[in-house]
Amino acid sequence: MSEKRGGQHYNCIGVGVGPANLSLASLLHGDGATRSLFLDQKKSFTWHDGQQLPGTTLQVSMLKDLVSLADPTNRFSFLSYLHAHGKIYHFINAQFDDMPRQEFRNYLSWASHRNENVRFGERVLSVEFDSRFVVETDRRTLTADNVSVGIGTSPWVPPVATGLLGDDQFHVCDIVEKAQNLHGKRVCVVGGGQSGAEAFLDLISRPQGQRPRRVSWITRRRNYFPMDDSPFTNDFYMPGYSDHFARLDGRTREKLNTEHVLTSDGISEATLRAVYQRVYAHRFLEGNRDLVALHPNSEVTEVGRDSTGDWSVGIRHGDRPHATTDIEADVIIWATGFRPAAMTFLEPIADRLEHEGSELALDNSFAVRWDGPPDRNIFVHNAAHQQRGLADRNLSLIAWRSQRIADRIRGVRGDEPLESFIEWSPKSGQAGSLQGAHE
Ligand SMILES: Cc1cc2nc3c(=O)[nH]c(=O)nc-3n(C[C@H](O)[C@H](O)[C@H](O)COP(=O)(O)OP(=O)(O)OC[C@H]3O[C@@H](n4cnc5c(N)ncnc54)[C@H](O)[C@@H]3O)c2cc1C
Known part of the structure; x- marks a missing residue:
C-alpha cells in the first residue's frame, strides 16, 4: 500500500536509532495505546562499528542498559538478551570487570531487530507541522503527534x-x-x-x-x-542532579561542565x-x-x-x-571528539522552536519549547549538555530520560528514583535554621 500523503499516523515517530531512541522504542513497545515508529537511515543496526577495537569496554555500569533503570522487568533488558541467547551463566562466569563494548553493541542490535516498530534504511528528510507533525522520509510521508529526535553526534576535527x-x-x-x-x-x-x-x-x-x-x-x-568513576562523582550521573543542573544559571552550568569534564571524558x-x-x-x-x-x-x-x-x-x-x-x-x-549532529530536517519549523545558547531549549520532559500546542511535541535526546550537564550525552540516563518522554506522551507521571545522598542545593526555607540539624 502506498503511504504517500495521507499515510500512516503515529503517536510518536523517532528519528534515529542509536541507544537513546532505542531506549524509548523499547519502553513504548507493546503499548497498544501508543503507536510508535522509529526510523534510521542506516541499512541495519551499528554502534560505533568503525571504532570497535579489540578489548574495548563500556565505560558505565552494566545495569545502565536501554531500560533497566526505568523499567527493570522490560523484555529489552540486557539480562533478557543474555537469557534469550542462553549465555547468562557464561556471562556471569566470565567475571568481566567491564562489559565488552562489542557485547553491548550486539545487545543493542538484538533489541533493535526484535522490535517491529524499528525500521532501518529510511532517512527522515523534513518535519513540518499542520495540526500534527508531517514527517517526510526518503520513502514516504507519515504523520505523528510527537517526534523524538535521537540522531547522536558527528565526528569533529579541529x-x-x-x-x-x-x-x-x-x-x-x-x-x-x-x-x-x-x-x-x-x-x-x-x-x-x-x-x-x-x-x-x-x-x-x-x-x-x-x-x-x-x-x-x-x-x-x-x-x-x-576518568573519575568514584561513588560521589557518579552522583552527577543521577536523575536528580540532571534536574538540579537544569535549574542553575547558564554561566554556572558552563563552569561545571568544564570543571567536571574528566568525569565523562x-x-x-x-x-x-x-x-x-x-x-x-x-x-x-x-x-x-x-x-x-x-x-x-x-x-x-x-x-x-x-x-x-x-x-x-x-x-x-x-x-x-x-x-x-x-x-x-x-x-x-x-581522536578529537564528536559534536551534536545537525537537525537539518527541522528547518521547516525552525522559527517556531526556542533556543538556549546553541541548543534547542528543552523543558523537564526533554520537549523543545515552542509555540505549538502543548500536546504536540518534539523531544530531543543527547543534544542538551549545556542545559542538562555532561550526563546528557552519556548512556547513564538514557532509560530515565526515555521514561520521562514516554510519560509525557502518555500523559502520566511515573515514579522517580530517590534523591542523591548529596544535597546539591540548600532546600528553600532551611537556610540559617538549626532546627533540621537537631532532628
Ligand atoms: C566509540 C564510542 C564509545 C562510547 N562508549 C560509551 C560508553 O561506554 N558509555 C557511555 O555512557 N557513552 C559512550 N559513548 C557516548 C554515547 O553513549 C554514544 O555516542 C551513543 O551512541 C549516543 O547515542 P545516540 O542514540 O544519541 O546516538 P547514535 O548512537 O549516534 O545514533 C544516532 C542515529 O541516528 C541516525 N540518524 C541521523 N540522522 C538521521 C535521519 N535524518 N534520519 C534517520 N536516521 C538518522 C544515525 O544513522 C544513527 O544511527 C561512546 C561513544 C563512542 C563514539
Whole structure:
C-alpha cells in the first residue's frame, strides 16, 4: 500500500536509532495505546562499528542498559538478551570487570531487530507541522503527534585538519577500516580522551610484523588523565542532579561542565594501566626504545606536507607557547571528539522552536519549547549538555530520560528514583535554621 500523503499516523515517530531512541522504542513497545515508529537511515543496526577495537569496554555500569533503570522487568533488558541467547551463566562466569563494548553493541542490535516498530534504511528528510507533525522520509510521508529526535553526534576535527582528511589522515571513528596497513609507518594520534587512548594502545600492541615504526600521542591536556568513576562523582550521573543542573544559571552550568569534564571524558584506569604496561614492556623488556613518543600539554597548531611529502605536525607546548616542535608522520589519527549532529530536517519549523545558547531549549520532559500546542511535541535526546550537564550525552540516563518522554506522551507521571545522598542545593526555607540539624 502506498503511504504517500495521507499515510500512516503515529503517536510518536523517532528519528534515529542509536541507544537513546532505542531506549524509548523499547519502553513504548507493546503499548497498544501508543503507536510508535522509529526510523534510521542506516541499512541495519551499528554502534560505533568503525571504532570497535579489540578489548574495548563500556565505560558505565552494566545495569545502565536501554531500560533497566526505568523499567527493570522490560523484555529489552540486557539480562533478557543474555537469557534469550542462553549465555547468562557464561556471562556471569566470565567475571568481566567491564562489559565488552562489542557485547553491548550486539545487545543493542538484538533489541533493535526484535522490535517491529524499528525500521532501518529510511532517512527522515523534513518535519513540518499542520495540526500534527508531517514527517517526510526518503520513502514516504507519515504523520505523528510527537517526534523524538535521537540522531547522536558527528565526528569533529579541529580547523587545522579540515580539508585534509583522507586515507592517511582520518577521524578515529574510521580506525578499524583505515588503520590496517601501518607496518613500518610513523603514526600520530591526536586526542587525550578514551578514543585516543584506545587508538594508541591498539597501535603499540600490534605484533612486530604489523606494528608502526613510531607512534606519537599528542594531547592538549596536561597529562593522560583518568576518568573519575568514584561513588560521589557518579552522583552527577543521577536523575536528580540532571534536574538540579537544569535549574542553575547558564554561566554556572558552563563552569561545571568544564570543571567536571574528566568525569565523562577522561580515560578509564584499566586502559591507562594497559597503555603504561605496554610502554614499559617496549622500553625495558623488548628494547623498542623509539616506538613511543608521548606529548601531553601540547596543541597541534599546524599540519602540512613537508618537502619530502610526509605530514609535518606542528605542536605548541602549553608551558612554552613560543617554542614549537614539528613531528613527522605518515598517518595522522584525529581522536578529537564528536559534536551534536545537525537537525537539518527541522528547518521547516525552525522559527517556531526556542533556543538556549546553541541548543534547542528543552523543558523537564526533554520537549523543545515552542509555540505549538502543548500536546504536540518534539523531544530531543543527547543534544542538551549545556542545559542538562555532561550526563546528557552519556548512556547513564538514557532509560530515565526515555521514561520521562514516554510519560509525557502518555500523559502520566511515573515514579522517580530517590534523591542523591548529596544535597546539591540548600532546600528553600532551611537556610540559617538549626532546627533540621537537631532532628
Ligand atoms: C566509540 C564510542 C564509545 C562510547 N562508549 C560509551 C560508553 O561506554 N558509555 C557511555 O555512557 N557513552 C559512550 N559513548 C557516548 C554515547 O553513549 C554514544 O555516542 C551513543 O551512541 C549516543 O547515542 P545516540 O542514540 O544519541 O546516538 P547514535 O548512537 O549516534 O545514533 C544516532 C542515529 O541516528 C541516525 N540518524 C541521523 N540522522 C538521521 C535521519 N535524518 N534520519 C534517520 N536516521 C538518522 C544515525 O544513522 C544513527 O544511527 C561512546 C561513544 C563512542 C563514539
